[in-house]
Amino acid sequence: MRSAMTSCCGASTVGRQGWSPNCAVIALYVFVFCIILPICCRNCYFSIYYNQELHLGGASPSAYARKVNNERIVQAEAFFSSQKRDLHLPRTTKDVEMVIGFVTIKRRGEIKDGGEYEPRYLLQTVAGLLQEKLPETTHVIICNVETDPSLHTDAVFLSEFLTVASRYSKHGAAKPPGHLQDKEREDYLFCLNQSLTYNPKYVLLLEDDSLVVPGALDVLDYVIDNKIEEGRLSFEPSKTLAKLYSPLSLQRDFYSDKQSRIFRNMLELLSIGLLGGSLLRILYFPVFVGIRENSNQRLFDRYFVASFVCCVLAALAVSRPHLLELRRLSKQLYMILKANDCCTQAILYHKEIAEAIVSQFEKGLVPDWYPIDAGLDHLAEKLGIAHVCVEPNLFTHIGMYSALHEGENVYLKDFS
Structure with missing residues (x-):
């Protein structure tokens, strides 16, 4: 079990020193797409998580x-x-x-x-x-x-x-x-x-x-x-x-024949990704890394990119009509x-x-x-x-x- 964690996340950074960026990204995606969105969007008709039976x-x-x-x-x-x-x-x-x-x-x-x-x-x-x-x-x-x-x-x-x-x-x-x-x-x-x-x-x-x-x-x-x-x-x-x-x-999201609307929708997605990615980047150290004096800024930027992509994918999964609410x-x-x-x-x-x-x-x-x-x-x-x-x-x-x-x-x- 310990070897599996080592190969997946890098054991050198798990424990008292905090989580590795790979572990943090995996945890983020699992939490968002497997826990939060399925619970919140099960009654949202246009969401990919919509469950008509429930x-x-x-x-x-x-x-x-x-x-x-x-x-x-x-x-x-x-x-x-x-x-x-x-x-x-x-x-x-x-x-x-x-x-x-x-x-x-x-x-x-x-x-x-x-x-x-x-x-x-x-x-x-x-x-x-x-x-x-x-x-x-x-x-x-x-x-x-x-x-x-x-x-x-x-x-x-x-x-x-x-x-x-x-x-x-x-x-x-x-x-x-x-x-x-x-x-x-x-x-x-x-x-x-x-x-x-x-x-x-x-x-x-x-x-x-x-x-x-x-x-x-x-x-x-x-x-x-x-x-x-x-x-x-x-x-x-x-x-x-x-x-x-x-x-x-x-x-x-992109089901319109109006070019101006498609452009606005793309800007909305970009804004969601930038805002969500920035907030998750701010939360990265206290949640996943803990207080470390020698933090790796390069790895921190990698986590921002992963967070940006996560927020954009989550917005597409929820669908624009529900986000408009x-x-x-x-x-x-x-x-x-x-x-x-x-x-x-x-x-x-x-x-x-x-x-x-x-x-x-x-x-x-x-x-x-x-x-x-x-x-x-x-x-x-x-x-x-x-x-x-x-x-x-x-x-x-x-x-x-x-x-x-x-x-x-x-x-x-x-x-x-």
């Missing part, structure tokens, strides 16, 4: 997603029950700074066992938003785009608290909505138009399955005041379209990056941009076969709009049933 407790992904959704429904019902007498927000507001609009339709989903499930996203997302500190200059509107608005019972219930605008009459649509993709685009523009009637400076348009992250509105105010309107970034505030949710799968420690740590070409769950528009987008769509300058998210990306490039995103996300996507695609559509990563 995370879901033996349940199927769809059953687990419904369980989590049901818990949020109970919490939302309890919130409105406790606030029913006091939660009467103003229906009209003067000098509106921001309008927050929800595009919503009654969701219907089929379960694999043949039953039906009503996810009730709108109730959850509105409850989450109203628990935030809404400024008096913020107005909330719900856009009920169900062809028979009375069927959307949650929207009808919420009309007691908030402004609800229905696209169709209570007797149903005057004409068939056509292709679902066309209806989705028209519904989105309807809500954007309804929000603009209050003459706000900004419009935050949400899909009904976009759940606010606690404290996100405070972060959003900081981002608007200190990063967008002060002009510290290379775009004009009046030409800004900011996505507040991006799929976690698109936030991964550390930035929630302070609103000053949130970043604005070039946005990926996807998704409309939560987008912040400056008034001028919102008006230009509505005008361009109404003039038919966007190809009919474009879905709404592709159309927005097309217009952003055509009109010279700053197409950015805020990371980490200020909203989460809780949807497991798509109004555009029939049936059940579960993405477990959104429930991780």
